[in-house]
Amino acid sequence: xxxxxxxxxxxxxxxxxxxWIAALLANATGVASAGADALAPSRSRAAQALAQTPLxxxxxxxxxxxxxxxxxxxxxxxxxxxxxxxxxxxxxSLRLNxxxxxxPLAGISLPAGLEPIGGDELNAxxxxxxxxxxxxxxWPVLLNGATARNVLALRVRGPVATTLELVSDAGDxxxxxxxxxxxxxxxxxxxxxxxxxxxxxxxxxxxVLEARLGEGAELRHGLLAPGAETGCLLAxxxxxxxxxxxxxxxxxxxxxxxxxxxxxxxxxxGAAHSALKALQLADGRQISDTHSQMVFEGPDGRLEQLHKAxxxxxxxxxxxxxxxxxxxxxxxDAAQLSRNLLLSDRARIDTKPELEIVADxxxxxxxxxxxxxxxxxxxxxxxxxxxxDQAARLLLRGFCExxxxxxxxxxxxxxxxxxxxxxxxx
Amino acid sequence: MIRxxxxxxxxxRDLTARVEDQPILKGVSLTxxxxxxxxxxxxxxxxxxxxxxxxxxxxxxxxxxxxVLYKGEDLLSLxxxxxxxxxxxxxxxxxxxxxxxxxxxxxxxxxxxxxxGKGEEELDTFAFEDLVRERLQVVQMDPAFLERSVNEGFSxxxxxxxxxxxxxxxxxxxxxxxETDSGLDIDALRIVAGGVNxxxxxxxxxxxxxxxxxxxxxxxxxxxxxMAAGRILRTGGKELALELEERGYDWVDAELAALERTPAEVx
Ligand SMILES: Nc1ncnc2c1ncn2[C@@H]1O[C@H](COP(=O)(O)OP(=O)(O)OP(=O)(O)O)[C@@H](O)[C@H]1O
Ligand SMILES: [Mg+2]
Numbered sequence: 001x002x003x004x005x006x007x008x009x010x011x012x013x014x015x016x017x018x019x020w021i022a023a024l025l026a027n028a029t030g031v032a033s034a035g036a037d038a039l040a041p042s043r044s045r046a047a048q049a050l051a052q053t054p055l056x057x058x059x060x061x062x063x064x065x066x067x068x069x070x071x072x073x074x075x076x077x078x079x080x081x082x083x084x085x086x087x088x089x090x091x092x093s094l095r096l097n098x099x100x101x102x103x104p105l106a107g108i109s110l111p112a113g114l115e116p117i118g119g120d121e122l123n124a125x126x127x128x129x130x131x132x133x134x135x136x137x138x139w140p141v142l143l144n145g146a147t148a149r150n151v152l153a154l155r156v157r158g159p160v161a162t163t164l165e166l167v168s169d170a171g172d173x174x175x176x177x178x179x180x181x182x183x184x185x186x187x188x189x190x191x192x193x194x195x196x197x198x199x200x201x202x203x204x205x206x207x208v209l210e211a212r213l214g215e216g217a218e219l220r221h222g223l224l225a226p227g228a229e230t231g232c233l234l235a236x237x238x239x240x241x242x243x244x245x246x247x248x249x250x251x252x253x254x255x256x257x258x259x260x261x262x263x264x265x266x267x268x269x270g271a272a273h274s275a276l277k278a279l280q281l282a283d284g285r286q287i288s289d290t291h292s293q294m295v296f297e298g299p300d301g302r303l304e305q306l307h308k309a310x311x312x313x314x315x316x317x318x319x320x321x322x323x324x325x326x327x328x329x330x331x332x333d334a335a336q337l338s339r340n341l342l343l344s345d346r347a348r349i350d351t352k353p354e355l356e357i358v359a360d361x362x363x364x365x366x367x368x369x370x371x372x373x374x375x376x377x378x379x380x381x382x383x384x385x386x387x388x389d390q391a392a393r394l395l396l397r398g399f400c401e402x403x404x405x406x407x408x409x410x411x412x413x414x415x416x417x418x419x420x421x422x423x424x425x426x
Numbered sequence: 427m428i429r430x431x432x433x434x435x436x437x438x439r440d441l442t443a444r445v446e447d448q449p450i451l452k453g454v455s456l457t458x459x460x461x462x463x464x465x466x467x468x469x470x471x472x473x474x475x476x477x478x479x480x481x482x483x484x485x486x487x488x489x490x491x492x493x494v495l496y497k498g499e500d501l502l503s504l505x506x507x508x509x510x511x512x513x514x515x516x517x518x519x520x521x522x523x524x525x526x527x528x529x530x531x532x533x534x535x536x537x538x539x540x541x542x543g544k545g546e547e548e549l550d551t552f553a554f555e556d557l558v559r560e561r562l563q564v565v566q567m568d569p570a571f572l573e574r575s576v577n578e579g580f581s582x583x584x585x586x587x588x589x590x591x592x593x594x595x596x597x598x599x600x601x602x603x604x605e606t607d608s609g610l611d612i613d614a615l616r617i618v619a620g621g622v623n624x625x626x627x628x629x630x631x632x633x634x635x636x637x638x639x640x641x642x643x644x645x646x647x648x649x650x651x652x653m654a655a656g657r658i659l660r661t662g663g664k665e666l667a668l669e670l671e672e673r674g675y676d677w678v679d680a681e682l683a684a685l686e687r688t689p690a691e692v693x
Contacts, residue, residue, distance in 0.1 A: 383510055386535055
């Protein structure tokens with residue numbers, strides 16, 4: 001592991017962190033939401049909990065390497081983003097724009113197999129997957145719960161051929177954009193979802209996705225989140241899987257002052273398949289963080305996890321991959337690999353598997369590598385006339401593509417690599 | 427083809443080089459003129475690949491003495507990519523696998539870099555596809571290899587064919603081929619040798635590093651050099667290779683010992 005200079009934690013100019021929350025809650029309560037406010041009861045519960053929870057500090061293990069200073073430097077208000085330019089929607093996709101207050105389904109006709117969940121059923125379902133994955137009390141989840149105005153909740157029946165694109169762009173406005181999502185996949189349902197979250201300024205995109213997969217259901221889930229130098233991303237993806245279900249998550253985030261992704265998966269009776277492929281990038285003084293958690297509550301479950309990170313400049317990459325295999329989870333087969341590319345002496349990479357294995361008949365493999373660009377690979381390219389900096393870019397691209405090419409097809413027009421490396425005009 | 431009046435393309439004089447603290451090249455001299463084919467032979471570990479990598483500019487090797495002139499200009503002061511753009515080509519003994527980088531794109535970027543070096547304009551993707559498909563035939567390679575990552579998962583022989591494909595695209599002035607024949611089956615050897623012969627002409631030159639006469643049966647060298655302990659110990663015509671095939675390298679030890687006793691050579 002290679003260490004480098006650390007930025008010292010500082011609070012928002014003049015404001016104590018606690019008062020940042022107080023100011024945010026005061027601002028958030030004053031905002032009315034469009035239509036029926038299904039979230040009102042849970043919002044006030046979350047607000048109360050948030051007010052009583054201290055800000056995560058680096059003395060807490062889960063936040064040891066991740067400084068919240070970029071977040072508390074933001075304006076403690078709710079953001080209403082203005083619509084931004086987007087690539088055209090591909091033929092097989094339905095794009096829903098999320099701005100935190102208007103109804104993303106207004107004027108949309110959903111494809112066969114998708115229908116909104118509302119009323120009592122929504123109230124009964126919301127929060128269950130968070131509870132099942134032990135995520136309800138996470139600070140980013142409380143923050144989202146205390147501020148989110150509406151929720152996009154969909155039920156999935158049967159195979160849905162259309163890719164669902166869920167898109168937000170916080171733009172260059174100041175404040176917080178909270179997004180809440182719920183997907184309930186009936187048994188044997190299947191769906192492909194691509195989330196794209198962008199930002200161009202000093203704001204926070206906070207999203208919480210709950211997904212429940214019935215028996216034999218399949219969710220292919222892509223997340224592309226290219227950030228902004230002063231922007232923050234706090235993302236929680238909670239997935240509850242019944243037997244025979246398949247969840248495949250492919251994520252790529254980078255370019256955020258603070259970008260943190262928390263995939264939290266539980267296989268309720270085991271015997272399901274979970275795959276996580278992730279790429280995160282940190283350049284400049286950025287922090288890119290992934291804390292993943294996989295819990296097997298029954299036997300014969302599978303996990304395939306690949307986590308890749310690139311740290312350049314004075315960037316900081318954090319990966320913590322928890323895997324819990326209690327006694328009930330015999331014959332679990334879990335593989336976790338963390339591969340890291342360190343491009344600068346001043347960047348820092350912290351990677352840690354966290355395996356808790358109680359069952360005895362299991363296969364759990366894990367590994368972590370931190371390396372620089374291979375001299376022999378660089379030389380091979382140079383020996384073909386390719387300049388050193390271009391050769392380095394090709395190798396970096398090669399490193400990233402292994403994950404990016406697994407994103408849903410609908411991600412292509414969003415130019416995953418160029419957007420993450422900041423190589424395209426916004 | 428030996429023409430005493432042909433221009434000198436590569437002139438290596440008293441070249442010494444080390445890796446970390448270990449001297450490996452201990453005074454190599456070699457002159458190559460346009461139109462010539464040279465073969466370098468020698469025992470394992472004698473420094474053949476080191477010589478090729480020093481010429482191409484591998485950063486692991488430090489030149490400690492001597493000069494290398496390429497078309498009359500100092501080669502050693504150039505970055506590796508500039509050497510390549512100027513027409514020096516190294517066919518690697520162990521071609522490097524580069525996961526995630528498509529072979530097709532790699533070949534296109536490399537070809538355009540070399541074209542820029544020759545003062546020609548870049549080929550767009552379509553023009554390049556035409557060119558690469560034509561050159562694929564020189565090495566009888568399946569176009570499917572273009573879609574894969576550079577050398578990744580290629581068999582030993584497939585990697586070598588990919589090297590010759592690169593050579594065919596880059597149109598080098600001086601090609602140094604380090605054991606391009608090793609790991610090839612009989613048909614592949616014929617194809618690769620045919621490719622080298624096809625590309626060799628009066629204006630360029632080839633330096634073949636090989637262990638086997640069977641390559642020199644198909645590519646006739648003008649000169650054969652025997653390398654030992656970081657030097658060129660002996661130079662002859664194509665009959666020297668036949669002699670080596672018969673006698674092996676035992677005589678090398680005696681000659682080396684004699685060299686070590688000569689003070690002028692030690693300093
Ligand atoms: N990067 C390196 N680090 C350490 N030693 C090296 C390195 N490169 C070469 N050497 C050493 O230098 C010597 C010459 O190696 P070189 O690869 O040039 O031999 P060669 O003549 O090409 O052998 P072969 O016929 O087996 O290919 C060997 O003893 C080798 O171990
Ligand atoms: Mg060699």
